[in-house]
Amino acid sequence: MSLPGTAARFPSFRHGIHPAGHKESTAGLAIEHLPLFSHYLLPLGQHIGAPSVPVVSVGDGVIRGQLLAEPGGFVSTGLHAPVTGHVSHIGPRRHPNGHLVPAIEIRADPFADDRPPPPSPTHAAGMDLGDFVKFVQKGGMVGMGGAAFPTHVKYALPPGRRIRRLVVNGAECEPYLSADHRLMLERPEAILRGTAIVAEQLGVEAVYLGIEANKLDALDALERARCGFPDLDVLQLVPLAVKYPQGAEKMLIKAITGLVVPAGKLPLDVETVVNNVGTMAAIADLFDLGKPLLERVVTVAGSGVRRPANMLVPLGTSVRDVLEACGGISEDTSMVIMGGPMMGMPLASLDVPVLKGTSGIIALAAKDVRVSGTYGCVRCGRCLQACANFLNPSRLGRLAAVGRYQEMQKHYLMDCMECGACSYVCPSGIPLVQLFRMSKAEIRNREVAT
Amino acid sequence: MSTVALAAAIMTGLGLSFAIVLAVAFKFLHVPEDPRIAHVEELLPGSNCGACGKPGCRAFAEQVVAGAALPGLCTVTGVEGVQAIADYLGVDAGSTEKRVARLHCAGGAAHARGIAAYEGLRSCAAAALVGAGGKACSWGCLGLADCQVACSFDAIHMNDEGLPVVDIHKCTACGDCVRACPRDLFVIEPFSLKLVVQCRVPLKGDQATALCSVACDGCARCELDAAPGLIHMENNLPVVAPHREGDAGPKATYRCPTGAIQWVEGRQFEAEDAVERPSRRPHALFG
Secondary structure, eight states, X not given: OOOTTSGGGSOOOSSOBOOOOXXXXXXXXXXXXXXXXXXXXXXXXXXXXXXXXXXXOTTOEEOTTOEEEEOSSSSOOOEEOSSSEEEEEEEEEEOTTSOEEEEEEEEEOTTSOXXXXXXXXXXXXXXXXXXXXXXXXXXXXBOTTTTOOBHHHHHOOOTTOOOOEEEEEEOOOSSSOOHHHHHHHHOHHHHHHHHHHHHHHHTOSEEEEEEEGGGHHHHHHHHHHGXXXXXXXXXXXXXXXXXXXXXXXXXXXXXXXXXXXXXXXXXXXXXXXXXXXXXXXXXXXXXXXXXXXXXXXXXXXXXXXXXXXXXXXXXXXXXXXXXXXXXXXXXTEEEEEESOTTTOEEOSOSOXXXXXXXXXXXXEXXXXXXXXXXXXXXXXOHHXXXXXXXXXXXXXXXXXXXXXXXXXXXXXXXXOOOOOHHHHHOTXXXXXXXXXXXXXXXXXXXXXXX | OXXXXXXXHHHHHHHHHHHHHHHHHHHHSOOOOOHHHHHHHHHSOOOOOOTTSSSSHHHHHHHHHHTSSOGGGOSSSHHHHHHHHHHHHTSOOOOOOOEEEEESOOOOTTTBOBOSOOOSOSOHHHHTTSXXXXXXXXXXXXXXXXHHHHOTTSOEEEXXXXXXXXXXXXXXXXXXXXXXOTTOOEEEEETTOOEEEOOXXXXXXXXXXXXXXXXXXXXXHHHHHSSTTTEEEETTEEEEOTTOGGGOXXXXXXXXXXXXXXXXXXXXXXXXXXXXXXXXXXXXXXX
């Protein structure tokens, strides 16, 4: 028997960690719009999979929402102009991952008509699944939780397979981030509308929307909004325990349905598809307004930010511009992370664009950044208690340090989702996830070489 | 007393009979082996580095004696050693050209622009995955000494600029550093090829020099100044044609605006050993 108000009341998964939330600085702040900036930069590879292929050339005038690049393969998506202007450059520009990669640069037209165009809805009801998948792909939809996996790929079912459950992910378990929270509070209708479209297309039997229990106001907002969606009577709003990584696909499925996705398998193998609430809202806009993915909500927070905020940011806006719109960063800022602090990437430069998967920009002052030395493994086993995939990070780390990569694969390295829970709890400060990423990269290189 | 004598007799008898069995087995189950294999193996360095592509020095010796490989394939033995093996076996030594590992980057701390400080595992492979290691250039040397760790011959030492200095006398061209470098910057080249392109940036002009002051900006002056056909431009970088060491001269480097192409006599970079911080290397984390 647990006390009311404790985590144990709500369903969850086993293992995991409880990092400090830090969400209070932005959770109460309504989503703001950014002013127009002069340049927008769209890297061609900002999703998982093949880079997009440009269909415009330097000097072309583009209007907001126009297709700039079409999908470069099946696991790839379209890219659209976030603002009206002209293409000023196509070539190598710095990606948030630090590398110089091909990108399309748009110089914005300051005198362009900024009013949203009249909605041009597409009716999803009559579409067959193949057309639906193509439409979503061309609309540039990716998983907006952070991974930026092309959404349409999840809907393209291999023959003979079906999806019975749709799980909408409103967990937002990363510390600092409140973008999904605000979206659920301010646009619950759009989220439910997108959910209804996808649920109908896939013909699912059950729809769940999971929200961590620290956002029960969002749950209320969705509960109030759902009366407008009589088709969604199968929808269940599920409050979840506040625990990291609750928003990971496999953990979410386990918490809500009790199903376990086996090692090396996908949610599809348990007839389930998981989508972020941001993706659902974007799909609603795609069908109801004819608006492809042009902008997203980004949480700007952390001890280095002068004025934390939730911003609706056009894709391609530079991180420097976004931070300056938030009053700039303080002098003692020592690290800026794109995404959440657990899984995001530290930025080497502020002159990089906001991508489709950018859920947050976290600037941390030096006092909040641990750059302590690392010590030897003391075999305490805390990482085993933390790993939600039931891996043995200590052993994997030991193998990674001496380069025994094949053995690591036998210990299910490829099932590691790099959530960072093991690194977080390690009392010796061993950068376990970095070792695993390094090992995965090495394994992939060797596979390519052979 | 007789018990003691009996025990001694039994033990002696047993020992004698086993000795006879072993002697017979040695005589009749003997596997004849070419005595030259052992001798060749002795002449080989015994480092088992794998540069010849065989599982070890013993396997290589077997193949050399069988005539399946030429002694020159072993880059570690050195010219005299290879000749000694060839003379002993009375075979052709094969190619004994001295080859060394060369870094196709000269962007040390003094030249390559840094944009962020990397604080993580002291390993190039790890740094390459985080903000491209904090350097503006996505192609250059990360300077965290994965090659130095990989080198089994102690031939690579990082200098104070963060560039690996290859000791040309110790380098055996085994290729371990080539595999260790996440940016694929090491190339095994004939030592007699002195024209070395020390850059991998595929960009042109200001875009390249904005990253590093010794980057190749793709001006192609070296192509014009070298013997015809010796250098051609590929991906905005000069490529020196193979097997034409005789045609090459330092003239091709004279008009290079950045010094990206160099005439290398001896080692590539100045050697001044860097201060090591071994505690944050991956293999030091698990005691």
